[in-house]
Amino acid sequence: MAQKTLFITGASSGIGAATARLAVEKGWNVGLFARSEDKLQALVEELGDKALALPGDASQLEEQRRAVDKLAGHFGDVTAAFANAGRGTSAAGTLEGDPEDWQSMVTLNVMGVLWTAKAIAPYLQKNKGDLVLTGSAAGRRHIKGSVYSATKWFVHGYAGNLAEEFREWGARVTVVAPGMVDTPFFDEAKPDKLKPEDIAASVLFALEAERRASVREIFVMPTD
Template structure:
């Protein structure tokens, strides 16, 4: 039986994944800042589910959750770093304290979880770490620069981590979801207190009061959860897993544009090596 530890399991993709894991008979440690929001899952699956309070910015809470998971189930096979939130602001509008809290939650929190679970996984020469990123790590929209910076940073660390731990039998996967029908835009999205008029037609269009996408997103979190579980069951994982046809389209278009730009500037980019006549 596989044991999953999922952060941010109270809503959205995290909640759908925790439920799907429990319903197929696996063990699940479902965490959330407000533990009451994941208690129902334990009530339905008392033998295989454990609800734990976790703020991923709290190092001691992470330690407590991992210790409790190991005490209860003996091992943690899959860790899903899903906890996080969005932030809307033009780069100039962002408040330092907002950005510090955003990175603490979306980047440094998952890193702390990873660092604390790795000794256990290394000792077993087994384990899977899934870091939930965003299609925004591929293309960043106006107003989302700081949010996507956290996800780009998480993917960069994940890439290095994958190369470090794969020889030890540990797998790493970054998940890049497109738009899914969750309460992300309502509950999990914050923004700068001040809006600058010059950005009204760029970042301003994506501020919460102007964003009417909530409830119309194409993605189904339950289907995304099933895909993640099915992929984890395979012998080999992709390093990056796109979720949603919108994510596939965005990534494909961006890669085509990057390749075209690379080729267009390759002649000048390739002129920087030392030559016999270099001074």
């Protein structure tokens, strides 16, 4: 059986780290991409030789390209990617929002996703693999003045466009849209909301679906 290798952005904590753990449990190799080298190394120590730390900035195309190529060189190929890196903004709304903070967030949430798709596309064209994007329930409804929500609307629209492009190669694209998840994304804990492991399970569901089935969107909302 060919080895399965997954490139994960935003892998140092939260949904990314939970996805890495579950993927390794299910027999995948994982490439862990994030800026926090210390956290990545700690995760590699936990996961063992099926994990590779790839420190880098998701907002930089060449850093993502180098990381994907390094991962392919280490494990032989990259058969899937999870464009998960993203962040919110400090002040909500247009009037109170910080333009520099908007620029930084849009660069990561929008361009960072584009860069993951660009970096992985040559591999998926050859191996008919998978790309998963982290969307959001906020990307399917209108939230007063939310620039963050608008970036996730982009992710949902782009995921559908990518799916139509990649299907010509036999590759698949999925957007996973969580409601509120108890992760470091928020300043305060959200113990009654979703856990990162819930979203990781959705990512692996899409990746491991029978090849005849292309899981385009998965919405995961807190029960309570």
